[in-house]
Amino acid sequence: MKPAPFSYYRATSIDDAITALSGADGMAAVLAGGQSLVPMLNLRLSPVDHLIDLRSIAALSRQEETPEAICYGALTTHAAFEDGAVPDGTNGLMRYAASHIAYRAVRNRGTLGGALALADPAADWLTTAVALDASVTLTGPDGQRCLAITDFVVGPYYTQIAEDEIIDSVVVPRRSAAERWGYYKVAPKVGEYAKSLAVALIDPAKASARLVIGAWSDVPLVLKAGASALLEGVKQHDLAVIVQNELDLKMPSLSPAERRLHTSSVVRAAEQARS
Amino acid sequence: MNHSDTKQGIGASVKRTEDARLVNGQGTYLADLDIPGTLEAAFIRSPVAHARLGAVKVPSEYSNQVFLAADLDFAHPIVAATDDPQFQSTKQFALAKDKVRFVGEMIAVCIAPTRAQAEDIAQSCELELDELPALWDMDVATAPDALLIHEHWRDNIYLKTDVSVGDLERARKDATVSLSKSLSMGRHGAVPLECRGVLAHRDRRLNELTVYSSTQFPHVLRTCISRAIDLPESQVRVIAPDVGGGFGAKGNFSPEELTIAALAMKLDQPIRWIEDRRENLIASPHAREHRYDVTVHANNDGLILGIEAMIRVDAGAYSVWPWTAAMEAGMVVGILPGPYHVPAYAAKSQSICTNKTPMGPYRGVGRTGACFAMDVMLDAVARELHLDPADVRLLNLIKPEDMPYQSITGKQYDSGDYPEAARKALAAIDIGAIRSRQAAGEKDDRLIGFGMSSYTEQTAHGTAEWVSRGLPVVFGYEPALARLTPDGKLILHVGIQNHGQGLETTLAQVASEELGIAVADVVVRHGDSSVSPYGMGTFGSRSMTMAGGAVSVACGQLADKVKRIGAHLLQTTADAGTLSDGRVHTETASVALNEVAEAATLHPERLPEGEEPGLDISAVYEPKRSTGAFSYATHACVMAVDPGTGEMEILDYVVVHDCGRMVNPMIVEAQVVGGVAQGLGTALYEEILYDENGQPLSSTFLDYMIPGCAEVPDVRMLHMETPSPHTKYGIKGLGEGGAISPPAAVVNALNDALKSLGAEITQTPVTPLRVLEAIESGAVSPL
Amino acid sequence: MKQSVSLTVNDRPVEATVESRLSLADFLRLELRLTATHLGCEHGVCGACTVLINGEPARSCIALTVSLGGDEITTLEGLADDPAMQVIKQAFHDKHGLQCGFCTPGMLISTRDLLKRTPRPSEGAVRDGLSGNLCRCTGYQGIVRAVLKAAEDLAAS
Known part of the structure; x- marks a missing residue:
């Protein structure tokens, strides 16, 4: 299980990486933490001719704070979130999510940008980013563009990143200090990808609530009816019925067992958030 | 010195000798070998399940690095048949000829200085494959119009068997309840953490083909290779270096071993193949995949009156040497009644050929499925009759006063108290408290269930058992050569192979028992056909009983000689001496082993008259009766099920275990717990699914899950110790047992938990989604 | 390349x-x-x-x-001379935390890191902390006990 040959280039700056990407003939890919890409290379499932390594680009490991948001460079590792080594504006939600990604050895290398670029629907960061209304800043030959995460992700393993673009950073709006969150992940084993993943956010003072269900066969879905019910303080059983109806509407392909699973995780996340 | 404090013989939890090299990273596994000039191999494996094989197009620059079936036509195919004339046998060539029959079958071998380069070459070749319909499931393969996988066969069934013992008519007539169910156990991998591997090279000085293999049976493999490529056994040496787990999957003669040995011989070139995990999951022999249709006839108390079973096993595309494709089904038929008294029994079996990976031995062979079928049925009977499954089990377990007991299938259960194990397990898990807790309900709305399972496990199968199976080889004995060196230390040369079982320690303990020598002064050499007398290897829970017996006999004889010489050196009579603390003692004096050894090896003039110099003693051991020593156990567990998500948690897991006399209780416990973890894998996590094209859907650790640290509970163990009457010291084997009961115990606990919802689990592995599916099709909705 | x-x-x-x-x-x-x-x-x-x-x-x-x-x-x-690693190795030996030995080097390295970040872990924390290291032999019981013992021994030293 060894990769096919590829060329390797360690980019010295974002511009340098873009130039290398634009100039490459054949398939080029950028290397961030490599925790998903390199397994694919080893399995020869990802035909890459040129690998452009981003690790020396200090700008991609930066964090910038503004009153409204925190901007995380694409190479910020899961472990940095887990350890609280980077600023947090989510009342600990990101820290919690990060600490449930795979295993420590993977979290030490794996990055936020890399995870979002892969757009695995079962991954923790994708559903979390949707819940947090994060946006992704892409840099390409024509400069930067910033996409809401829901626009950035087109489908499972499919994003808006153009061939000559890289993720510069992920911008996460600061949540109100009074907001509470719930995070419910159903995984077959500790560290495995989720079979169902729900995130709930509620701030009664601001009359805001958000419910997101992920780790099904498509990209995460925002559940609006469920969120309204959560905000109105609908009791658990009735919330479950509302959520189930919304899932039936938005995810009609679910089997009865899958519908039960996702309904449960949404309701659990919601209950956690308001407990 | 107080002798009892330093006892290292039978029964002592001596810490392991082999740990020192392993914790320091100095173990030497196959991939660690460094033979100069070795080229690495990558196989081109069939990407399709069933096809006629046309040309293999090899780029001209690689023509000297790619080898096909025709290049190895001097190698005989692997044929593993039972002596049953109805058995339809397969011929598996080193590399596929004409036809491929499963995804992963080897078509060509590519060699290059690095594995990466060999894979590049493999990727550059093109295959002409004329695809045939994939017979990807046993129902598909046995459909009336199914294509024949092996064209000369009658149908796609290796072997059908049909046994009927006792008065079933009467059982049917007398039964209050005749309960029928269909059950199934998923296809599985053995998944040792070190994958397989082979390195072969010709030793020019010795004119010997040296084959290193990550194998469980080096001597037997030597015989296989010698026969397959027509070399005298004296010109083949097989070495198993440190082996990173086997669990049965490394106890076969594989086409990979044949190919690498044959090619190294042909080219006179060291060649190595290291299996990667994808190959391991798709091409290393698989296990399990049983389907059962069982009917239990019972009276009003739940007493079993008779059992009828149809057992079908998906044995894959080829019959694995030497076990044959009929092994799983054959073992199930023989042991399905298990530890229960069954007065009437009828079982039919089919070992079915499909376009899937061949089925080989894996820890618990046959018995894990048989125990699952039997114990899940017993619980179903209890539910049907509104009885407690514990009571039904105790009612049916064979009584100690009936030991030795001949089972309805003719097995000779040698000893033990099966009901006592069950009672101890019930007490340890506190069944009363569980029932109260169930009645009270859980704050988090989870459902709690209790499940138990009892098995009896034939171990250390001897000559009679293997003869009855009609296999190509009869693994009835084990040898040992005990060699006291001039410095008074001991080397044991044994034919088994130690790959985690701790045999470098436990065999030394046997020597310590017989010779009074410290374990630290004993070296156990194994895993090399040139260092020990011919032996059968490590599998079938046999090594401690068989090789332990052989070491005992050899060391016993050595002890006699040492005592004679010692007594002579102490100028006393020959029968006066005892051995302890590395010395020969008489009532008044003692002499150290090294002085005895020096006399015997370097100073024959010091020996008593007529005493032959030298301290090498070779012995062979067979148990007194060769029908096996039967270990047994009861597993009891408490599970919590989340009816909303299907998530399950093991709240408690108890094992009450009897493997006869324990040589090293610390190692016994760890072997059992290791087995339980694998059994929990079978129960809850592990499955190799195939799609309708015969493509395996679990080819990486991302989609084939083995239990991790967080998934296995802290298992509570209680021991019983009923010595086997047939074996030295009363030892019974125990390596496999832990893996037998978990699927049954877990599924029984889940069914107990789900009872209130009218939901029932009949299939392993029980994934959360399968729990939810059972709940959705159950009578009561929890939402 | x-x-x-x-x-x-x-x-x-x-x-x-x-x-x-x-x-x-x-x-x-x-x-x-x-x-x-x-x-x-x-x-x-x-x-x-x-x-x-x-x-x-x-x-x-x-x-x-x-x-x-x-x-x-x-x-x-x-890490042959690393004092913490020596304690951990000894604990793996004492508590029978290995069988075939193939997973052991990775297990030891993860254990050292776990104990560095969490010097006195609960059993559950050990199990979660080592969930990224698969062992097929031991059923993890010996490993967990070894890690808990190593934690104790390191705290004492």
């Missing part, structure tokens, strides 16, 4: 010219003959190949050698 790289392995500077596709695990094993690092899956799941990169555990099977220029790599061999 070769590339030169300078890195530090077990405190020794190493200069090498390697194929860009060469994993750190293969570099350690094949070029430097440091064979304590084992390969159990080569796709980053089993943990047998775990080494330290700049002091942090990482899967060496999915780390590319050429990408590690300037980094410090530590393998089990490089």
Whole structure:
């Protein structure tokens, strides 16, 4: 299980990486933490001719704070979130999510940008980013563009990143200090990808609530009816019925067992958030 | 010195000798070998399940690095048949000829200085494959119009068997309840953490083909290779270096071993193949995949009156040497009644050929499925009759006063108290408290269930058992050569192979028992056909009983000689001496082993008259009766099920275990717990699914899950110790047992938990989604 | 497609010219003959190949050698004199935390890191903390007990 040959280039700056990407003939890919890409290379499932390594680009490991948001460079590792080594504006939600990604050895290398670029629907960061209304800043030959995460992700393993673009950073709006969150992940084993993943956010003072269900066969879905019910303080059983109806509407392909699973995780996340 | 404090013989939890090299990273596994000039191999494996094989197009620059079936036509195919004339046998060539029959079958071998380069070459070749319909499931393969996988066969069934013992008519007539169910156990991998591997090279000085293999049976493999490529056994040496787990999957003669040995011989070139995990999951022999249709006839108390079973096993595309494709089904038929008294029994079996990976031995062979079928049925009977499954089990377990007991299938259960194990397990898990807790309900709305399972496990199968199976080889004995060196230390040369079982320690303990020598002064050499007398290897829970017996006999004889010489050196009579603390003692004096050894090896003039110099003693051991020593156990567990998500948690897991006399209780416990973890894998996590094209859907650790640290509970163990009457010291084997009961115990606990919802689990592995599916099709909705 | 790289392995500077596709695990094993690092899956799941990169555990099977220029790599061999590792090894021996030994080097390295970050872990924390290192032999019971004992012994020392 060894990769096919590829060329390797360690980019010295974002511009340098873009130039290398634009100039490459054949398939080029950028290397961030490599925790998903390199397994694919080893399995020869990802035909890459040129690998452009981003690790020396200090700008991609930066964090910038503004009153409204925190901007995380694409190479910020899961472990940095887990350890609280980077600023947090989510009342600990990101820290919690990060600490449930795979295993420590993977979290030490794996990055936020890399995870979002892969757009695995079962991954923790994708559903979390949707819940947090994060946006992704892409840099390409024509400069930067910033996409809401829901626009950035087109489908499972499919994003808006153009061939000559890289993720510069992920911008996460600061949540109100009074907001509470719930995070419910159903995984077959500790560290495995989720079979169902729900995130709930509620701030009664601001009359805001958000419910997101992920780790099904498509990209995460925002559940609006469920969120309204959560905000109105609908009791658990009735919330479950509302959520189930919304899932039936938005995810009609679910089997009865899958519908039960996702309904449960949404309701659990919601209950956690308001407990 | 107080002798009892330093006892290292039978029964002592001596810490392991082999740990020192392993914790320091100095173990030497196959991939660690460094033979100069070795080229690495990558196989081109069939990407399709069933096809006629046309040309293999090899780029001209690689023509000297790619080898096909025709290049190895001097190698005989692997044929593993039972002596049953109805058995339809397969011929598996080193590399596929004409036809491929499963995804992963080897078509060509590519060699290059690095594995990466060999894979590049493999990727550059093109295959002409004329695809045939994939017979990807046993129902598909046995459909009336199914294509024949092996064209000369009658149908796609290796072997059908049909046994009927006792008065079933009467059982049917007398039964209050005749309960029928269909059950199934998923296809599985053995998944040792070190994958397989082979390195072969010709030793020019010795004119010997040296084959290193990550194998469980080096001597037997030597015989296989010698026969397959027509070399005298004296010109083949097989070495198993440190082996990173086997669990049965490394106890076969594989086409990979044949190919690498044959090619190294042909080219006179060291060649190595290291299996990667994808190959391991798709091409290393698989296990399990049983389907059962069982009917239990019972009276009003739940007493079993008779059992009828149809057992079908998906044995894959080829019959694995030497076990044959009929092994799983054959073992199930023989042991399905298990530890229960069954007065009437009828079982039919089919070992079915499909376009899937061949089925080989894996820890618990046959018995894990048989125990699952039997114990899940017993619980179903209890539910049907509104009885407690514990009571039904105790009612049916064979009584100690009936030991030795001949089972309805003719097995000779040698000893033990099966009901006592069950009672101890019930007490340890506190069944009363569980029932109260169930009645009270859980704050988090989870459902709690209790499940138990009892098995009896034939171990250390001897000559009679293997003869009855009609296999190509009869693994009835084990040898040992005990060699006291001039410095008074001991080397044991044994034919088994130690790959985690701790045999470098436990065999030394046997020597310590017989010779009074410290374990630290004993070296156990194994895993090399040139260092020990011919032996059968490590599998079938046999090594401690068989090789332990052989070491005992050899060391016993050595002890006699040492005592004679010692007594002579102490100028006393020959029968006066005892051995302890590395010395020969008489009532008044003692002499150290090294002085005895020096006399015997370097100073024959010091020996008593007529005493032959030298301290090498070779012995062979067979148990007194060769029908096996039967270990047994009861597993009891408490599970919590989340009816909303299907998530399950093991709240408690108890094992009450009897493997006869324990040589090293610390190692016994760890072997059992290791087995339980694998059994929990079978129960809850592990499955190799195939799609309708015969493509395996679990080819990486991302989609084939083995239990991790967080998934296995802290298992509570209680021991019983009923010595086997047939074996030295009363030892019974125990390596496999832990893996037998978990699927049954877990599924029984889940069914107990789900009872209130009218939901029932009949299939392993029980994934959360399968729990939810059972709940959705159950009578009561929890939402 | 070769590339030169300078890195530090077990405190020794190493200069090498390697194929860009060469994993750190293969570099350690094949070029430097440091064979304590084992390969159990080569796709980053089993943990047998775990080494330290700049002091942090990482899967060496999915780390590319050429990408590690300037980094410090530590393998089990490089921790031979590490006092904590000696205590951990002794605990694995005392509590029968290994059988075939194949997962052991990765398990030891993950244990050292776990105890560094969480000196007195609960049993549950040990189980979660080692969930990225698969063992097929022990059922983890001996391992968990070994880690708890090592924690105790390290706290006492």
